[in-house]
Amino acid sequence: MSIDVKSGLQLRSLIKSSGELELSLTNVPIPEPAENEVVVRVEAAPINPSDLGLLVGAADMTTARASGTRDMPVVTATVPQASMKAMAGRLDESMPVGNEGAGVVIKTGSSEAASALMDKTVAMIGGAMYSQYRCLKVSECMPLPEGITPAEGASCFVNPLTSLGMVETMRREGHKALVHTAAASNLGQMLNRICLKDGVGLVNIVRSAEQAEILRKIGARYIVDSTTPTFMDDLTNALTETGATLAFDAIGGGPLAGQILTSMEAAINKSAKVYSRYGSNVHKQVYVYGGLDPRPIELVRSFGMMWGVGGWLLFPFLQKIGAADGERLRARVIAELKTTFASHYTQVVSLQEALQLAHIAVYNKRATGEKYLINPNKAA
Numbered sequence: 001m002s003i004d005v006k007s008g009l010q011l012r013s014l015i016k017s018s019g020e021l022e023l024s025l026t027n028v029p030i031p032e033p034a035e036n037e038v039v040v041r042v043e044a045a046p047i048n049p050s051d052l053g054l055l056v057g058a059a060d061m062t063t064a065r066a067s068g069t070r071d072m073p074v075v076t077a078t079v080p081q082a083s084m085k086a087m088a089g090r091l092d093e094s095m096p097v098g099n100e101g102a103g104v105v106i107k108t109g110s111s112e113a114a115s116a117l118m119d120k121t122v123a124m125i126g127g128a129m130y131s132q133y134r135c136l137k138v139s140e141c142m143p144l145p146e147g148i149t150p151a152e153g154a155s156c157f158v159n160p161l162t163s164l165g166m167v168e169t170m171r172r173e174g175h176k177a178l179v180h181t182a183a184a185s186n187l188g189q190m191l192n193r194i195c196l197k198d199g200v201g202l203v204n205i206v207r208s209a210e211q212a213e214i215l216r217k218i219g220a221r222y223i224v225d226s227t228t229p230t231f232m233d234d235l236t237n238a239l240t241e242t243g244a245t246l247a248f249d250a251i252g253g254g255p256l257a258g259q260i261l262t263s264m265e266a267a268i269n270k271s272a273k274v275y276s277r278y279g280s281n282v283h284k285q286v287y288v289y290g291g292l293d294p295r296p297i298e299l300v301r302s303f304g305m306m307w308g309v310g311g312w313l314l315f316p317f318l319q320k321i322g323a324a325d326g327e328r329l330r331a332r333v334i335a336e337l338k339t340t341f342a343s344h345y346t347q348v349v350s351l352q353e354a355l356q357l358a359h360i361a362v363y364n365k366r367a368t369g370e371k372y373l374i375n376p377n378k379a380a
Helices: 049-055 085-090 158-172 186-198 209-217 231-242 256-269 314-321 323-335 357-363
Strands: 007-016 020-029 037-046 060-068 073-078 100-108 121-125 133-137 141-143 177-181 201-206 222-225 246-249 252-254 284-288 293-297 307-311 347-349 372-374
Touching: 007 049, 037 121, 060 357, 100 133, 158 177, 158 186, 158 246, 158 314, 158 323, 177 186, 177 256, 186 201, 186 209, 201 209, 201 231, 209 222, 222 231, 231 256, 246 256, 256 284, 256 293, 256 307, 314 323, 347 357, 357 372
Parallel strands: 177 201, 177 246, 201 222, 246 284, 252 293, 284 307, 347 372
Antiparallel strands: 007 020, 020 073, 037 100, 037 133, 037 372, 060 073, 100 121, 121 141
């Protein structure tokens, strides 16, 4: 039986032209689903780094202040003047947040495809997932197998398809092994499980002994710690063994991308037969797909002339490979949802709890092992 809901709470992010971030909850109307649409009661939505980019923008969250009421909290923070230019495209526009999530279909449009989803647990993509209810196209929903909970299916899209996309990019561009930074993250652990299952060499770059131990426990073979004095030697040795010439960098700023290219060149030259002042003729590529370090990328030119540093994003990649190959990747995610693509969360919070300063301080650190899940229909 369909449930007739008229409105629901939604988390909004607003950056004002005065230089202030405002996070709040608002009551939004739920439209009647069109022929090929469904209404979903959202029960799980992860906080990914990509979500934080929209949620807090360039605000200095050390200045965050809480106001409002327990049921309708408001958080404000200062956006540094130097960062306001980068926020120009969203000024004074209240924006919903949340790339992906999962929940139960409570009402459908009249089409056969929509009606077939009634009462089903589905994973969703399409934005505004930090909402109690979402009206979505059928194409934006993916039915989950029997026995899969919304929490287990909430991270079906971004991390699983990103990790699969990295391996797919490797194959399409003619590389034979990978490097990944921030490697102990949920996404990094998924990538390890894929590479172990598929027999792909993977060099994991971590930032602490604790992160290295997380990866050892799941069977990762090549782990290097960027904080140790032997980092460059350890990285070069791992690259020599794997032959990796492609890296995906979640850090973004600082010297790491250049260090990876330098070590790739050093590994290649270990087996070089002829010296060339232009460096090796093997192309080395670093794709930056995150921004954990907001500083500029530092490149010290010590890696020859055959190299590239560029950006990589999931949705342009999926558009590039086409619907058939995208569906093939999605089918693998569903088939291995409780194994290869299992996600783990340290906190499940309501919409109101997500706006408590103590929680914001934790999830805004983007720290490995501190992933949050929002249940918009959890009691405050």
